[in-house]
Amino acid sequence: MQLSLVGVAHAYGDADVLTDITLDIPGGRILCIVGPSGCGKSTLLRLIGGLERPTRGQILQMGRAPEGCLNPLTYVFQDFALLPWRSVAGNVRLVLEDHGLPGAEARRIVTDVLARTRLSDFADALPRQLSGGMKQRVAIARALAVNPAVMLMDEPLSALDSQTRELLMDDLVALWTRAPFTSVYVTHNLAEAVRLGHRIVVLSRRPGRIAEMVDIDIPLAERTADHPDLARQQQHLWSIMRDEARAADSELVDG
Amino acid sequence: MAEQGTPVPFRGGGFAPRAKRGVGVVVFIALIALVEWGTRSGWISSLTLPRPSDVLATFGELWSSGRLWEHLAPSLTRFAVGSLFGVCAGIGVGFAIGLFSYARAGLVPLVAALFPIPKIALLPLFVIWFGIDEASKYALIAFGTFTPTVVATYGAVDNVDRTLIRMGQSFGLSWWSIVRKIVLPGAMPGILSGLRISLAIAIILLVAAEMLGAQRGIGAYILEAGSLYDLERLFAGVTILSLLGVAVSFAIGAIEKRLLRWRN
Numbered sequence A: 001m002q003l004s005l006v007g008v009a010h011a012y013g014d015a016d017v018l019t020d021i022t023l024d025i026p027g028g029r030i031l032c033i034v035g036p037s038g039c040g041k042s043t044l045l046r047l048i049g050g051l052e053r054p055t056r057g058q059i060l061q062m063g064r065a066p067e068g069c070l071n072p073l074t075y076v077f078q079d080f081a082l083l084p085w086r087s088v089a090g091n092v093r094l095v096l097e098d099h100g101l102p103g104a105e106a107r108r109i110v111t112d113v114l115a116r117t118r119l120s121d122f123a124d125a126l127p128r129q130l131s132g133g134m135k136q137r138v139a140i141a142r143a144l145a146v147n148p149a150v151m152l153m154d155e156p157l158s159a160l161d162s163q164t165r166e167l168l169m170d171d172l173v174a175l176w177t178r179a180p181f182t183s184v185y186v187t188h189n190l191a192e193a194v195r196l197g198h199r200i201v202v203l204s205r206r207p208g209r210i211a212e213m214v215d216i217d218i219p220l221a222e223r224t225a226d227h228p229d230l231a232r233q234q235q236h237l238w239s240i241m242r243d244e245a246r247a248a249d250s251e252l253v254d255g
Numbered sequence B: 001m002a003e004q005g006t007p008v009p010f011r012g013g014g015f016a017p018r019a020k021r022g023v024g025v026v027v028f029i030a031l032i033a034l035v036e037w038g039t040r041s042g043w044i045s046s047l048t049l050p051r052p053s054d055v056l057a058t059f060g061e062l063w064s065s066g067r068l069w070e071h072l073a074p075s076l077t078r079f080a081v082g083s084l085f086g087v088c089a090g091i092g093v094g095f096a097i098g099l100f101s102y103a104r105a106g107l108v109p110l111v112a113a114l115f116p117i118p119k120i121a122l123l124p125l126f127v128i129w130f131g132i133d134e135a136s137k138y139a140l141i142a143f144g145t146f147t148p149t150v151v152a153t154y155g156a157v158d159n160v161d162r163t164l165i166r167m168g169q170s171f172g173l174s175w176w177s178i179v180r181k182i183v184l185p186g187a188m189p190g191i192l193s194g195l196r197i198s199l200a201i202a203i204i205l206l207v208a209a210e211m212l213g214a215q216r217g218i219g220a221y222i223l224e225a226g227s228l229y230d231l232e233r234l235f236a237g238v239t240i241l242s243l244l245g246v247a248v249s250f251a252i253g254a255i256e257k258r259l260l261r262w263r264n
Ligand SMILES: Nc1ncnc2c1ncn2[C@@H]1O[C@H](COP(=O)(O)OP(=O)(O)OP(=O)(O)O)[C@@H](O)[C@H]1O
Pocket: A012, A017, A035, A036, A037, A038, A039, A040, A041, A042, A043, A044, A188, A206, A253
């Protein structure tokens, strides 16, 4: 399934947050959105997932969600959003409960996604017993459980330390390589963007427009932290973003 | 020459009270022992305070004669029935206020208007509405527990982490699932701590209602003892009320331990 944004704009009251975003989100690839703080990245993601209505423009689904997909547009949140009163397995099961799956089938899915995210040994642990990286793996397992057509990830690694972030990026690459998924991945970290993105969209400062779109053809599995092409791309993106970020930084938020 | 170092002064610690087993019991025993000693030595006159051992004897007599149960059973029934109605209605209305804009707009001012009314003052009215029998006592206790439960519940619902609710929506959970599986457990800590207050109020109102019109019940027993200036029986009755309060608090503590295991 593909998504297509046509002339999307959004405003909160009088404050324009996004203007004229026209964008295709191709199937089976990861699209990264970067941009200075407050430029509307999270807002854009909420619009794409249908948690908010755009003020103008349209967000279109092209084609139908694949068979067996329980929740076509699925989020992974920056702050994990795990229910603290449910175990790891319980948190994953939560999103299957409303779909009337037979018990055995639900159990099979839970076991499968926990194995894929290397969490099988922690099925009965409560969130407070887990490290940040493990919590985010639970959130990713929960997202995988509904077999999403598009994964919407809002700075999923930002709450984590840099080592954990590296490890989780490897996990994401491994997951994608095994079964390519479509994803919109918001980050302010350019290193993450060039590691994970097939296409990178740079937004300008608020009100966000598309300032630049970059495609990276290197297969994900071959991207290493010190790949020369990636370093060059990252440098290029930073040069675009720096001015926007600096300008954004000297503006009043509601000015 | 190396300078002589002094240790950095410690400034942390404190502000983290922890449960110390037995301290509460020691405080009780010390106070009672003090009164016992004071009354025996004549330092406290028998008109000021009864001797604790006499109170205990009265209590034992009450127990062995079976009259304890005669008074306790109707009191416990009134407490249970009245607070059950009040708490259930309070949680229901609290959820409605927490979830629906119209309920909030319409009911919050009403609850604010009802909360400060001394419910005891309404007992004559309840007697007219519900009769002199049990129903008016149930109503008084229910009404008294209702308002604090409403306030605690909608506060707790308001405090449920919105990102969890948004998560539920983003996974396409039904409205009812979100309320049951996210809002209710998330509001549970606040509801339970509100319950402590509501049930303490229920005990106060229970006694008040029984003092105003009942043959049996702890309140009637205390009132009768008081009018005869029988301090031993008065204190035996008051002790029963305290024990009831401790039991309720202990029960809520046990429920919290069970339902809120996920915290800390
Ligand atoms: N619900 C809301 N009501 C009003 N203004 C909002 C709301 N949500 C976001 N905004 C404003 O919209 C702008 C964009 O917010 P958004 O969270 O989308 O930015 P972002 O790019 O995700 O920023 P960050 O990098 O800090 O996560 C900000 O100026 C913010 O103050």
